[in-house]
Amino acid sequence: MRNSKIVGVGKYIPERVVTNFELEKMMDTSDAWIRERTGIVERHWAKEGEETNSWMGAQAAKAALDMAGMTPRDIDFIVYATLSPEFYFPGSGCPMQVHLGIPGIGAMDVRNQCTGFVYALAAADQFIKTGMYNNVLVVGSEVQNSGLNLSTEGRDVAVIFGDGAGAAVLTATDEKNKGILSSHLHADGNYAKELWVEKPGSITYPVVDKTHVDEGRIYPYMNGRFVFKHAVTKFPEVIYEALNANNYKAEDLDLVIPHQANERITEAVQMRLQIPKEKVFSNIHKYGNTTAASIPIAITEAMEEGLIKDNSLVCLAAFGSGFTWASSLIRW
Ligand code: UT7
Numbered sequence: 350m351r352n353s354k355i356v357g358v359g360k361y362i363p364e365r366v367v368t369n370f371e372l373e374k375m376m377d378t379s380d381a382w383i384r385e386r387t388g389i390v391e392r393h394w395a396k397e398g399e400e401t402n403s404w405m406g407a408q409a410a411k412a413a414l415d416m417a418g419m420t421p422r423d424i425d426f427i428v429y430a431t432l433s434p435e436f437y438f439p440g441s442g443c444p445m446q447v448h449l450g451i452p453g454i455g456a457m458d459v460r461n462q463c464t465g466f467v468y469a470l471a472a473a474d475q476f477i478k479t480g481m482y483n484n485v486l487v488v489g490s491e492v493q494n495s496g497l498n499l500s501t502e503g504r505d506v507a508v509i510f511g512d513g514a515g516a517a518v519l520t521a522t523d524e525k526n527k528g529i530l531s532s533h534l535h536a537d538g539n540y541a542k543e544l545w546v547e548k549p550g551s552i553t554y555p556v557v558d559k560t561h562v563d564e565g566r567i568y569p570y571m572n573g574r575f576v577f578k579h580a581v582t583k584f585p586e587v588i589y590e591a592l593n594a595n596n597y598k599a600e601d602l603d604l605v606i607p608h609q610a611n612e613r614i615t616e617a618v619q620m621r622l623q624i625p626k627e628k629v630f631s632n633i634h635k636y637g638n639t640t641a642a643s644i645p646i647a648i649t650e651a652m653e654e655g656l657i658k659d660n661s662l663v664c665l666a667a668f669g670s671g672f673t674w675a676s677s678l679i680r681w
Pocket of ligand 1: 377378379382383386387463504505506508544572573574576577580609610611614638668669670
């Protein structure tokens with residue numbers, strides 16, 4: 350069976366920088382608290398009406414296509430991961446296709462929050478492995494700032510999230526032991542309400558009303574400590590699952606790219622794997638948690654920094670709402 354490999358990556362970061370100090374003016378928080386608990390120094394916020402979810406996705410996609418030496422017309426299929434689509438439906442894959450000028454090809458949205466990009470990459474990989482498509486565009490994009498409760502009540506979540514987009518172009522290869530070696534996808538819906546946005550949702554008629562808005566049920570809720578505890582367990586577990594499936598050990602890894610949820614989670618993962626700090630990528634200080642966009646943005650920056658070379662063994666791993674968690678082991 351043939352494999353799929355990443356031949357281009359790209360990112361789009363919104364222009365507006367929002368520092369911790371700026372957040373201090375909106376809610377009862379402090380730069381010291383945010384840095385100490387999360388490692389975040391600043392994040393970027395998309396501009397209303399201009400930097401939309403699908404438009405940012407298209408900019409990241411164009412950069413990824415440039416690196417791949419391809420044009421949008423070379424793409425056979427789109428897999429688009431986001432928790433913040435511009436509409437309740439359709440998902441953002443369809444409007445992004447219009448920005449890229451390639452109507453007609455299939456576009457599938459993936460709703461797996463922080464784990465979305467790893468799920469999307471796994472789906473794209475399978476489409477290529479089975480021979481259905483040759484070139485698949487995988488995008489993760491988020492506009493979080495329009496959905497945050499920026500009062501003190503919402504501070505635990507509001508200080509963490511940021512906006513941005515990342516993309517990867519996946520193409521077929523006949524090279525054995527190259528590209529995506531395996532993907533490992535998990536979910537446990539028992540914990541859906543520990544990290545969620547309840548409204549709008551079809552369980553009530555109508556999907557959202559003034560009471561929901563007044564009660565703040567339209568904002569993300571996170572049981573932070575509970576999520577943290579699960580994350581520090583599931584990240585190493587799913588990375589070891591990928592290593593074991595391919596007969597590798599942690600010391601064989603050239604780089605781990607975890608979803609950027611919290612610098613303390615990343616440090617815990619590094620300690621559990623017992624690998625040097627430089628082998629676990631981190632850029633959360635600049636962007637906060639950009640959910641489905643964090644891994645493709647991180648891959649792009651790791652490549653810019655020369656941390657991923659031909660033949661590098663790279664593990665992507667994520668944990669988030671659902672709960673969902675997943676990994677992907679890649680021989681570059
Ligand atoms: O993307 C994947 C899913 N997300 C995650 O993986 C995130 C996982 N969770 C976390 O990263 C951490 O739990 C947080 C960063 C969200 C919170 O850190 P924590 O060390 O778990 O703090 P905490 O929730 O236990 O809160 C400690 C204190 C509380 O005050 P009291 O009760 O001790 O008086 C909070 O009210 O810090 C308070 N607090 C804040 N203070 C200043 C909560 N948020 C803030 C804030 N600024 N933004």
